[in-house]
Amino acid sequence: MKIALLGYGKMGKVIERIALERGHEIAFIKASANDSFNGLEKVDVAIDFSVPSSAVENISTCFKNNIPVISGTTGWLEHYNDMVALAKQTNGAFIYGSNFSLGVNIFFQLNEYLAKMMANLTQYNVAIEEIHHTQKLDAPSGTAISLAEGIMQHSKFDAWTMEKPKSNEIEIEAKRIENVPGTHIIKYQSEVDTIEIEHIAHSREGFALGAVVAAEWILGKKGVFTMKDVLNLNSI
Incomplete structure (x- = not known):
């Protein structure tokens, strides 16, 4: 699986390591708001752990390029319903989680x-x-x-x-x-x-592993999901 990392701080680097350990490829990195999206189109899924001011642009651009999004960025949720609507409009796939552990x-x-x-x-x-x-x-x-x-x-x-x-x-x-x-x-x-x-x-490992597991799960799916879907917790 080819993964885009949108945000490359401490969490992004741990996600990168865990993704590589699980046999995936990091095919695109957007480390800051000033970096371009050139090359994004070649990935299978995007994992967004950026900053609140970048989240909406990152998520929107992925949907417009038919790329599923796993978003763990917090602090932007006043726009969450807009992103859900855009995911449905573009027939995309989206999981937002306040915590992916x-x-x-x-x-x-x-x-x-x-x-x-x-x-x-x-x-x-x-x-x-x-x-x-x-x-x-x-x-x-x-x-x-x-x-x-x-x-x-x-x-x-x-x-x-x-x-x-x-x-x-x-x-x-x-x-x-x-x-x-x-x-x-x-x-x-x-x-x-x-x-x-x-x-x-005890560390960022749990958050990063959950994000990668969610990315593995969403591949090939369409719709708006939560970690309850990923972990099959809805029936409990």
Whole structure:
């Protein structure tokens, strides 16, 4: 499989190594917003881990060239519905993930299951804490937002906030600490006890592997998918 890397920072380099280890070829690299798309047309799939300001152009250009896209860039989601519409218009293939780690996607599912169980236990408040490295550009993390949305689907909560929460809001606390790949904690707390689930990433390896697995899975498909489709979690 010939892969385009759109974004060539730390994540892009780990994706490159894992893709090569799995027998794929890196046929195109766009390292910065100023680089051209010349040569993009020769690839089978694109993996976008760029920056928020480049994501829409990268994704759009791929769809217009009939190239499936795996996007792990966060911070641009106000344009997500536009990209979904363009994918359908061009009969393209698209997976956006706030986090491609296989373990995190299982954590997403666990989070939703726990939210269902806690939905009628109104004595509990829920909060999310996320910790990332100091180079992370967006806060809260896309993963934390996805976790909040998973809770909102199955509970009384209908919004999230980084301020003091109202009764219908989930508080998200974002911390930035040097050399932390990513930690996410869901905490349900009442006057008598606390229930907590946590995912700790030890390196970028898990994110990169998941992105490559998603690229392998989407090849030959048409439509808009999620990592639930890749991992066959929709039936759980």
